[in-house]
Each structure stands twice: as structure tokens, then as C-alpha cells.
Amino acid sequence: MGLTSVIASKKNIELIYIASSYNKQDVGIKCASDPTIDNTLRFANTRIVHDQYNLTRQEKLDKIVQYAEKSRQYPFLRVCWKEKGGKNCCHCEKCYRTIFGIIAAGGDPNQFGFTYTPRLNQKIRYELLYKLTLTDGQKxxxxxxxxxxxxxLSETESNSQYQWITKVNFDDINSNWRKIRKKIGKCKRLLLGRK
Ligand SMILES: [Zn+2]
Structure with a gap:
């Protein structure tokens, strides 16, 4: 938001929309991206609106996919934190999450800026179950x-490659022994001063 203040001042923009991160049902999640903060911010003659707080992330994806299918225009969804070139790396938690969000909405991730293959589906499954530690904000x-x-599922069932995700216990996702072993290894390395 700080970056937008410079552009807003230069171009005399009076209203900036900040896309919401969570929605009002997500109680107890601590995040600086919140309407109680964004909506009260002002700089010069610019005000901020924390936009679409009434929708969940999935509901937003549903709307984007519906609109794209209807208009036959597919926006490039840049969501990745890791890829520096302006694209999506397709190998981080946020890319995985968005790929599956698009699939859940009935869309094809390949039309929205991702490279998705059945092989990547298997990689996502493996990493979610055995490697990635999900934060309370991601669950x-x-x-x-x-x-x-x-x-x-009835519509997508013909593609049973998605069935595995219906069986995951996301509340307990970090309790897998491989993840615990990885955490212990990390702690040991820290204690021993090794990277
Ligand atoms: Zn990524």
C-alpha cells in the first residue's frame, strides 16, 4: 500500500482498492491485511477500500473462472511470492493453492497463468502430505x-486425480512424521550453528 501512495499522489487517484486476504468468517487469523486497518488509512486525498471482504478466496476464484468462461477472456493471475520475473513459479504453496482453487472452481489453471500437468498434481499431493508445513492462515x-x-466431485469425478485432496485432514496436516523429522533436523542444525 505504501508503494501505491506515490502513484496515487502523482496521478491524483482518490480511491485505491486493496484485495482482501481473508473474509469475515475467518475469525482469529492475525493478518495486517484487514478492513479495520485498510479502511481507516488515508494519505493526502486518497482513501483505501479493503475490497471483497464478503467473499472467501475460493468464491473470488469461482467468480473469476465463471467470468472467464462466459467472456472467453482468461486473465493472467499473478499470485506467486517467489518467482521474480512476474510469472508464477508453479512450485510454491501459493501457486499450488491457486492451481487447486481454479480446479475446484471448474477451470483449467493453464488458462490463468499456470503450467499444470497430472505430474504436478502428484507433486502437489506429495509436498502437501510430506513436505510443506501449512500455517494457521493457510489451512x-x-x-x-x-x-x-x-x-x-460429481462433475470432476471423471478425473479421479483430484480425489486424494478430499481425504486430507488439513487440521492435522503438519503432524506427519516426515515433516516432524524435518523440523527436528532444522532445530538441530540451528542449535549446532549449521545452515
Ligand atoms: Zn509460486
């Missing part, structure tokens, strides 16, 4: 995706 997104895939 609600995955549970929402899982819920939507369960709802839509």
Missing part, C-alpha cells in the same frame, strides 16, 4: 478448496 484456504472439490 482455511485449503479447507475451502477441499470443500468445493467435494461439492463438485
Amino acid at each position: 482455511p484456504f485449503w479447507k475451502d478448496i477441499q470443500k468445493r472439490i467435494r461439492q463438485n
